[in-house]
Amino acid sequence: QVQLVESGGGLVQAGGSLRLSCAAPGRTFSGFIIGWFRQTPGKEREFVAAINWSGGRTYYADSVKGRVTISRDTAKNMVYLHMNSLKFEDTAVYYCAANNRLVVRDSSLYEYWGQGTQVTVSS
Numbered sequence: 001q002v003q004l005v006e007s008g009g010g011l012v013q014a015g016g017s018l019r020l021s022c023a024a025p026g027r028t029f030s031g032f033i034i035g036w037f038r039q040t041p042g043k044e045r046e047f048v049a050a051i052n053w054s055g056g057r058t059y060y061a062d063s064v065k066g067r068v069t070i071s072r073d074t075a076k077n078m079v080y081l082h083m084n085s086l087k088f089e090d091t092a093v094y095y096c097a098a099n100n101r102l103v104v105r106d107s108s109l110y111e112y113w114g115q116g117t118q119v120t121v122s123s
Contacts, residue, residue, distance in 0.1 A: 002112040009117030020081040022096030060088035
């Protein structure tokens with residue numbers, strides 16, 4: 001079992017920046033793909049970005065490419081989602097997830113999920 005804990009959400013004005021963090025207390029991310037997804041009421045969970053912990057290869061949704069960077073800190077065993085030029089439509093609950101199946105974009109195949117952190121972008 002892998003517990004994931006997100007932090008860093010909040011209220012930000014359009015055009016602003018935010019950094020979300022994902023931790024796995026007591027566990028290493030070694031061997032995992034760590035992804036960020038977001039969800040708004042009434043909509044399906046949407047892929048945002050992912051990183052392969054082993055090697056650091058990154059993946060992005062087209063909707064956020066150029067505005068979002070996913071990164072990892074191997075010393076702290078943390079994954080970050082840096083979001084810039086935020087738009088009103090980025091408002092959502094953001095979830096950190098992990099899987100060891102080398103799955104990137106399919107949320108149904110991620111095994112472990114955090115509780116989510118709310119990001120609200122005011123226009």
